[in-house]
Amino acid sequence: MNIRMDNAQRLGEVIEASTTDFTAQCFELFQSPPLGSLVKTIDESAELFGIVCHATTASLETGRRPIARGKDETNDEAIYQSNPQLLQLLRSEFSVLVVGHKKNEKLYYYLPPKPARIHSFVYLSSTDEMKEFSQSFDFLNVLLNSHLLIPTEELVAAALRQISQVFEDPYSFLVTAGKELAILLGGDFNQIKTIMGKLKQ
Template sequence: MRSINKDSPKKIAEVIEASATQFSAQCYELYEIPPLGSLVRTGDIYGVVAGAETTSLEPGRKPIARGKDEASEEAVYESSPQLAKLLRSELTAAVVGFKNGDKVVQYLPPQPARIHGFVYLCQPDEIRDFSRSFGFLNTLIDADLPVPDEEVVAATLRQMSQAHGDSRTFLVAAGKELAALLSNDYLRLKNILGRLTPA
């Protein structure tokens, strides 16, 4: 059994589907999905939020429009409190590395995540620790993701840069790594860099 770190922050979701390269998790609260590109962890496995959706609990049953007589969107949920239980938010995370003992490694773990494993949102300390090297960029670029990988890579780096004091330096270093990885595909590189530019 993998041990759960006592200091970890609050769990936000639970794994409901897992493969070697990705896992999906249902969020405990409707709409409380971590932002695209966030670093999450289940057990020892690290993933990057690469997709999210909110759907009906039952695949065959579509929600119906309820707000015709309501003043605001919030009022829809207030007048039908069961809605929060009939809908669910899910995230898909691309596996980017795992903890091997004390060491963080940035390649695929030997086994996929466990179903019902709790998913935690990583805190700045852990993000800094993880993003000391950029090996995960290669995994992300090659992953088969529900969202265009340029978007995911850019979002991930933007998210990570917030955990670093000097976010520009971090982004330049990451950009250089990308430039090396995408040396024969300038257009992809350009797309990603365009999405990285600090405001």
């Protein structure tokens, strides 16, 4: 199992966790996964699946803010070259909304019994896992009902865009997902319209 996990793309490490979400720090600065990516973390008993819903890059110390350093540099890359310590003073984090878990090879589209463990690794889901996970659109409901810093429409659209890329026919996947959304959102046609507008690639 560990061998398989090593092959998967390791993104970071859990540094904060709750039942509904967790935050991970990226191993490399600026290397957070795209918004809406399906990621997972492995617990002793279950694999937790989540959608990347937010990402930040900030100073290691909360009180210290970076200052502008590029006045005399020719381009922004040169700032990092002349101040190599910067890479050590900043960190990138991303937040993940938990949408389901897998236990005994079976997928469940509801919250896991326990939150993610601190310091467990976070991986990007493989193509097969994404296909398997998106066989049901039950996770959309969790996304629509979340209270986040970003609008839910943005998150839903980003997640569907990301997942659709693993299919040979992304269009038909998006149509099916759109129909599911139309049913879920029932009366609120404006919301459907907003999401539809963001799904187009």
